[in-house]
Amino acid sequence: MHVNPYAVLALVLVLALVYVGGALIAARLFGERGRELARKHQAVECSSTPMGDARIQFKVGYYLFALVFMVFDVEALFLFPAVKALAEGDTDTGILMLEIATFVAVLFLALIYAWRRKVLEWQ
Amino acid sequence: MSEPAVPSALEPASATETVAAPTSAIADWIRDLCGDQEWLAWVVITLIGLGALAALASVSAMVLVWMERKVSAHMQLRLGPMRTGWHGALQPMADGLKLLFKEGLLPRTTDLFSYLLAPFIPMATALLALAVIPFSETWQLADPELGIIYVAALSGMSVFAILIGSWGSNNKYSLLGGMRAAAQALSYEISLLLVLMTAVLMSGETAMQAIVQSQEGYFWNWWLIRAPGVGFIAFIAFIISATAELNRAPFDFAESESELTGGFHTEYAGMAFAMFFLAEYVHLLVAACLGAVLFLGGYLPPVPALAFIPGPVWLLVKAFGLVFLFMWFRWTFPRLRIDQLLNLEWKFLMPVALLNLLAAGALRGWGWL
Amino acid sequence: MLTVYFWLFSLIAVLCGFSLLTARHPISAAVSLIGVMLAISGIYGLLDAPFLGIAQILVYAGAIMMLVVFVIMVLNSAKDRTTPRGSSYSWIGLPLGALMSIVIIAGVGRSAEALTADPDAVQGTAQNIGRSLFTFSGDAATGWYVLFEVVGLVLLAAMVGAVVLAKRSLSSIEADEPAEGAH
Numbered sequence: 001m002h003v004n005p006y007a008v009l010a011l012v013l014v015l016a017l018v019y020v021g022g023a024l025i026a027a028r029l030f031g032e033r034g035r036e037l038a039r040k041h042q043a044v045e046c047s048s049t050p051m052g053d054a055r056i057q058f059k060v061g062y063y064l065f066a067l068v069f070m071v072f073d074v075e076a077l078f079l080f081p082a083v084k085a086l087a088e089g090d091t092d093t094g095i096l097m098l099e100i101a102t103f104v105a106v107l108f109l110a111l112i113y114a115w116r117r118k119v120l121e122w123q
Numbered sequence: 124m125s126e127p128a129v130p131s132a133l134e135p136a137s138a139t140e141t142v143a144a145p146t147s148a149i150a151d152w153i154r155d156l157c158g159d160q161e162w163l164a165w166v167v168i169t170l171i172g173l174g175a176l177a178a179l180a181s182v183s184a185m186v187l188v189w190m191e192r193k194v195s196a197h198m199q200l201r202l203g204p205m206r207t208g209w210h211g212a213l214q215p216m217a218d219g220l221k222l223l224f225k226e227g228l229l230p231r232t233t234d235l236f237s238y239l240l241a242p243f244i245p246m247a248t249a250l251l252a253l254a255v256i257p258f259s260e261t262w263q264l265a266d267p268e269l270g271i272i273y274v275a276a277l278s279g280m281s282v283f284a285i286l287i288g289s290w291g292s293n294n295k296y297s298l299l300g301g302m303r304a305a306a307q308a309l310s311y312e313i314s315l316l317l318v319l320m321t322a323v324l325m326s327g328e329t330a331m332q333a334i335v336q337s338q339e340g341y342f343w344n345w346w347l348i349r350a351p352g353v354g355f356i357a358f359i360a361f362i363i364s365a366t367a368e369l370n371r372a373p374f375d376f377a378e379s380e381s382e383l384t385g386g387f388h389t390e391y392a393g394m395a396f397a398m399f400f401l402a403e404y405v406h407l408l409v410a411a412c413l414g415a416v417l418f419l420g421g422y423l424p425p426v427p428a429l430a431f432i433p434g435p436v437w438l439l440v441k442a443f444g445l446v447f448l449f450m451w452f453r454w455t456f457p458r459l460r461i462d463q464l465l466n467l468e469w470k471f472l473m474p475v476a477l478l479n480l481l482a483a484g485a486l487r488g489w490g491w492l
Numbered sequence: 493m494l495t496v497y498f499w500l501f502s503l504i505a506v507l508c509g510f511s512l513l514t515a516r517h518p519i520s521a522a523v524s525l526i527g528v529m530l531a532i533s534g535i536y537g538l539l540d541a542p543f544l545g546i547a548q549i550l551v552y553a554g555a556i557m558m559l560v561v562f563v564i565m566v567l568n569s570a571k572d573r574t575t576p577r578g579s580s581y582s583w584i585g586l587p588l589g590a591l592m593s594i595v596i597i598a599g600v601g602r603s604a605e606a607l608t609a610d611p612d613a614v615q616g617t618a619q620n621i622g623r624s625l626f627t628f629s630g631d632a633a634t635g636w637y638v639l640f641e642v643v644g645l646v647l648l649a650a651m652v653g654a655v656v657l658a659k660r661s662l663s664s665i666e667a668d669e670p671a672e673g674a675h
Contacts, residue, residue: 004494007537012251013251019250023284024649026129030223032224058302063566069652077551081621087328103643117659120469120470234519237523268542268617286561329619
């Protein structure tokens, strides 16, 4: 009997949800219920009353890193079939190697560009 | 199940093949019991597999927590937990019980949906990744054809646990830790992907089982040694990026205790915290198993003469060796600064991994592998 | 069993899509969108296109949504905490959306048979994709060698464009506000 392995993995996902959900519910059932105190519902700030909102504006640097990451993530994904084809070895390896090397070289240009424009510096 | 790929035209490949344990003794016994009811046998075997997966995750996480505490203690000339059971072996169990009876706090400032969703994510990604690790030829819950890149996709998803959890808790420490951790995990994901692709190139396979099979024989067939230089560099790059992806010291920005109290899980108490904590150690086990599968022959013994020791033992021995390495790092290297961390990845590790991938391609292309 | 999975994934996708539309905060909307993408990647897996499914998780659910979440966090979500459920734009958007869904449903209904998975059809595994991209059989190269390189160039162009835009906005933000606001 042949079963799609991704179907089994979907079941594993259900297992994980049951596992964590069960643990949380068990803790809810058995857990201590102390007195209601306003302090218990405060955000932790080393016992001082939190000031202002935690959701501050973050540096643009994070966004730049996410951008660079995305380019290289897509690159890695595109390399994957090429790498697989090369590993299979049923196509002209020389040409394929040249192909991958050119592709990687173009992306090295992208890395060098980001490097030169100081995108990779953390200010 | 693992017949060599036929190099013909586009044949329907192994996407719908293979599921748990075709030949193990227990599976055969269940099949006999069920007779003609093939689907019933499948359901029973899968349920047992899922139960085994959950048990493995829980037990190994407890063992790893204990091991972390003992290793840390002995590296600092302390004894660590000694009172609960033999050398404190029952300590994680006691901790778990304590966390079960703790009061679950729910701060009013949280965003309830994201706050409650976050503890589910790390455990889900950890179990999903553990499910594709082969413990022997037959002990593997699922063997998707794209096992390698599937694991990479999961490690990308686990970042969201930190991000969503920290945003949901609406706490300054959490948010700072979460954003830092996300930037770090994003960066090291690239080199991890490149290393995984180097492994694909070396072995010519993308499924976990097939990668292990490609290292059959003596230990010099393991990819760490067999691919001259390339395998070793890939292994080092894997260890570094795995340490960063796991948010372990020296890359533990997500919860650098001295700066951010608890980091992204500051706001979680009781069982919700326990889930983050447990998942962290399951992730550690997954990373170590992955390293063993890709570079150290997985469940294969170093010498064929030692094959009488079953496969799962070999895999766990190798994986726990790597776990020890991860714990050793923690007490050897001081925590980096975030700019050093990002420089290490973008200006060193990523170019090295990319060149290493090309070198592996050259080796494979000229038939030296 | 495939049908069960299909309905399950579709249900999850539709529910997440609904929660995406009704979410009051951009981050909740982003989380719902991740749910939609994961459910759709599950459907790709069912259609024997695992590579597409994993690409969906890796690139869309992973990288692009991460970028979206970062953008929301960088764009100071505190100022713009929630969006109202209805606004004057809904009156333009709703009829257009309804029209679009009628077109899609009609289109799917007409070609329903073509959409069922055929087990004998070519499967979208990495192996097969690699082969069809880079086949070098006999006298003629049937692969897509040049296009593959063009993808690399497109990625380079995307990177340069993004950096130019981001650097410009970076300087304008820094001009707007003192640096103490950013962490």
